[in-house]
Amino acid sequence: MSPAMLQASSLCVSAALSGAASRPGRLASQGHQGKRAVAQPLAASAVTEAAPPAPVVAPPARPVDAPRRRGGRGGGGGGGELVAWKSVRQERWEGALEVDGELPLWLDGTYLRNGPGLWNLGDYGFRHLFDGYATLVRVSFCGGRAVGAHRQIESEAYKAARAHGKVCYREFSEVPKPDNFLSYVGQLATLFSGSSLTDNSNTGVVMLGDGRVLCLTETIKGSIQVDPDTLDTVGKFQYTDKLGGLIHSAHPIVTDTEFWTLIPDLIRPGYVVARMDAGSNERQFVGRVDCRGGPAPGWVHSFPVTEHYVVVPEMPLRYCAKNLLRAEPTPLYKFEWHLESGSYMHVMCKASGKIVASVEVPPFVTFHFINAYEETDEEGRVTAIIADCCEHNANTAILDKLRLHNLRSSSGQDVLPDARYVHTRATRRRPAVNLLRYACTYARWMTGNTMCRVGRFRIPLDGSQFGELETALDPEEHGRGMDMCSINPAHVGREYRYAYACGARRPCNFPNTLTKVDLVERTAKNWHEEGSVPSEPFFVPRPGATEEDDGVAISMVSAKDGSGYALVLDGKTFEEVARAKFPYGLPYGLHCCWVPRNRNSK
Ligand SMILES: CC(=O)/C=C/C=C(C)/C=C/C1=C(C)CCCC1(C)C
Numbered sequence: 001m002s003p004a005m006l007q008a009s010s011l012c013v014s015a016a017l018s019g020a021a022s023r024p025g026r027l028a029s030q031g032h033q034g035k036r037a038v039a040q041p042l043a044a045s046a047v048t049e050a051a052p053p054a055p056v057v058a059p060p061a062r063p064v065d066a067p068r069r070r071g072g073r074g075g076g077g078g079g080g081e082l083v084a085w086k087s088v089r090q091e092r093w094e095g096a097l098e099v100d101g102e103l104p105l106w107l108d109g110t111y112l113r114n115g116p117g118l119w120n121l122g123d124y125g126f127r128h129l130f131d132g133y134a135t136l137v138r139v140s141f142c143g144g145r146a147v148g149a150h151r152q153i154e155s156e157a158y159k160a161a162r163a164h165g166k167v168c169y170r171e172f173s174e175v176p177k178p179d180n181f182l183s184y185v186g187q188l189a190t191l192f193s194g195s196s197l198t199d200n201s202n203t204g205v206v207m208l209g210d211g212r213v214l215c216l217t218e219t220i221k222g223s224i225q226v227d228p229d230t231l232d233t234v235g236k237f238q239y240t241d242k243l244g245g246l247i248h249s250a251h252p253i254v255t256d257t258e259f260w261t262l263i264p265d266l267i268r269p270g271y272v273v274a275r276m277d278a279g280s281n282e283r284q285f286v287g288r289v290d291c292r293g294g295p296a297p298g299w300v301h302s303f304p305v306t307e308h309y310v311v312v313p314e315m316p317l318r319y320c321a322k323n324l325l326r327a328e329p330t331p332l333y334k335f336e337w338h339l340e341s342g343s344y345m346h347v348m349c350k351a352s353g354k355i356v357a358s359v360e361v362p363p364f365v366t367f368h369f370i371n372a373y374e375e376t377d378e379e380g381r382v383t384a385i386i387a388d389c390c391e392h393n394a395n396t397a398i399l400d401k402l403r404l405h406n407l408r409s410s411s412g413q414d415v416l417p418d419a420r421y422v423h424t425r426a427t428r429r430r431p432a433v434n435l436l437r438y439a440c441t442y443a444r445w446m447t448g449n450t451m452c453r454v455g456r457f458r459i460p461l462d463g464s465q466f467g468e469l470e471t472a473l474d475p476e477e478h479g480r481g482m483d484m485c486s487i488n489p490a491h492v493g494r495e496y497r498y499a500y501a502c503g504a505r506r507p508c509n510f511p512n513t514l515t516k517v518d519l520v521e522r523t524a525k526n527w528h529e530e531g532s533v534p535s536e537p538f539f540v541p542r543p544g545a546t547e548e549d550d551g552v553a554i555s556m557v558s559a560k561d562g563s564g565y566a567l568v569l570d571g572k573t574f575e576e577v578a579r580a581k582f583p584y585g586l587p588y589g590l591h592c593c594w595v596p597r598n599r600n601s602k
C-alpha cells in the first residue's frame with residue numbers, strides 16, 4: 001500500500017473513531033512533519049506576503065472581508081453572507097465534517113473539486129471567474145463519515161504571485177502589467193514561446209487510468225499532478241511527446257485505458273486529435289481537422305467522443321491571436337465572434353484518424369459537451385452521431401455574466417442568459433430551415449429573450465452537408481439555465497438517459513439549482529435552496545449498480561448564510577441524502593472527479 005493510500009485509510013479510521021467528526025469546527029489533526037497549525041487569516045493582503053511555511057492544519061478560513069460570526073443552518077461559518085465569489089485562501093486545511101443525514105456506507109473514496117477560488121492579490125481584485133488561482137477541495141467518505149480538506153495548488157503562476165504580490169503570467173483575462181515599454185516588448189516575445197502563459201490549473205481534475213490525479217486548464221503547461229489524499233502538488237505533468245502546442249481542451253476524455261485530447265492549431269487553423277495510453281505521458285497523433293471557416297479555430301473548452309469516433313466542434317466563437325497579445329481584455333477576452341465563418345461539427349474515426357463527417361450546423365455557444373453516442377439502423381450500421389451540450393443559444397453574453405463584478409453585484413436580478421440542452425439533425429435539404437433558425441436565434445437575441453438549453457446535435461454519416469441542432473427538452477424544465485453537467489461514467493460515448501447539471505430558479509444571475517435531466521421523458525427534477533450557489537453535481541455510481549441513475553450526485557454548496565457544505569443527493573429520487581458541513585464558507589468551484597479508495601496508484 002502506498003503512503004498516500006495508508007494516509008487515506010488512516011483518515012477513514014481517524015474520522016470513524018474521533019468524536020470530532022460530529023463537532024463542527026473541530027479539526028481532525030493529521031500530522032505533517034510534526035508541525036502545529038499556523039493560522040492563515042484572510043486579510044486582503046494575505047497572498048501578497050512572501051510565502052509562509054505551509055501550515056499543517058489551518059483553522060477555519062474567513063473569506064476576504066467577511067465578518068467573524070458563528071452558527072447558521074448550513075454548518076459552521078454561517079451567519080454571514082454568501083462566500084461563493086470571495087477569495088478563501090487555504091494553504092492546508094483538513095478536518096472532520098459534521099454530517100446531517102445518513103451517508104451511504106458504500107460511498108467509500110474521495111470527491112475532489114477544482115476551481116478558481118482565490119481572486120485577490122493584496123488590494124487588487126481579479127476581473128473574471130476564470131482568473132482565480134486554483135483551489136482544491138476534497139471530501140473523503142468512509143463508513144458514513146466525512147473528512148474535508150482544502151488547499152491551493154502550487155502552480156508557478158500562484159507561487160510567483162505570492163512571492164511578488166502581482167500577476168506574473170497571462171491568465172484568462174489578467175495580464176502582467178509591464179513596468180516599462182521594454183518589458184512590454186519582452187512580454188510579447190515570451191508570449192510566442194508560451195513562457196508567459198499561466199500554468200494555473202484551475203478548471204478540471206481527472207483521475208487517469210493508472211490512478212494519477214491531474215488538475216487541468218486550457219494551457220498545456222497547466223497540467224499539474226496532485227496527491228488526492230494530501231492535496232499536495234506533486235509536480236508538472238510533462239507530456240514526453242513532440243506534439244507541441246500551447247493550449248488544449250480543458251476537458252480531455254479519460255477512461256480506464258486512455259485519454260483523448262484536442263490541440264487547437266492557431267497558425268494553420270485546425271485541431272490535432274491525440275490520445276495517450278493509461279500509464280504513459282506520451283500523446284500520440286491520431287489525426288487532424290482543418291477548420292472550414294474563420295481566421296482561427298473555434299474555442300474547444302470540451303468535446304465529446306463515442307465508442308468509435310471523436311467529435312470535433314468548430315464554434316463561431318474563435319480564438320483570436322490579436323486579443324492574445326492585448327494588455328487589456330476585449331469584450332470576448334481572447335476570443336472573437338465570427339458568425340459569418342459558419343459553425344461546423346466534424347467526426348473523426350478513432351482507429352484511422354480519418355474524417356468521416358463534416359457538417360455545417362446552426363450557430364452555437366457551449367463550454368461543455370455532455371456526451372455523444374452512435375445512432376444505428378436495424379442492421380447495426382452507424383447512421384449518425386448524436387452529441388449533446390449545454391448550449392447558450394448562440395449568445396456569447398454568458399462570458400460577460402461570469403465577470404466577478406456581475407456575479408457579486410447583480411444577485412436577485414434575473415440577468416442569467418438562458419441555456420438549453422440541444423441536439424442537431426443533418427440533411428441535404430436544410431439550408432432554408434437553418435437560415436430560419438439563425439433568424440429566430442437573432443430575434444431572441446434582439447428581444448433579450450435568449451435561452452440556455454440542452455443542445456442535441458445529430459450529425460449524419462451519409463455525406464449530408466448540414467447537421468441539426470435541437471433542444472432536447474423544454475428549457476423551462478430547468479429554468480432556462482443549464483451548465484456544469486455530469487453523467488454516469490459507464491455511459492460515456494454510449495446511449496444514456498440521465499444528466500446531472502446546474503440549472504436556474506428565476507430570478508437569478510448564476511445557475512442556482514441542481515437539476516436531474518431525463519432525456520427520455522424530457523423532464524427534470526430540481527433541487528434548490530434560496531440564495532445558495534451549488535457547483536457541478538458529480539454523479540458517483542453505486543458499486544455493482546445496474547441502473548444508470550443508481551448512485552449519488554455530489555455537489556458543494558456555498559450557502560446564503562456564508563456556510564459551505566458537500567451535498568449528497570440520491571441519483572434516482574434527487575432527494576437530499578446527507579450534507580457534510582465545512583466549518584467555514586466555500587468559494588465557488590468548477591469541475592470534480594471521484595477517486596475510489598482502492599484506486600491504482602503510481
Ligand atoms: C476556468 C475555465 O473554464 C477556463 C479557463 C480558461 C483559461 C484559463 C484560458 C486561458 C487562456 C490563456 C491563458 C491564454 C491562451 C488563451 C486561453 C486558452 C483563453
Ligand SMILES: CC(/C=C/C=O)=C\C=C\C=O
Pocket residue numbers: 203367398419452481482483484510511590
Ligand atoms: C460556470 C459556467 C457557466 C455557467 C452558466 O450558466 C461555466 C464554466 C465553464 C468552465 O468550466
Ligand SMILES: [Fe+2]
Pocket residue numbers: 203250251301367368590591
Ligand atoms: Fe469546464
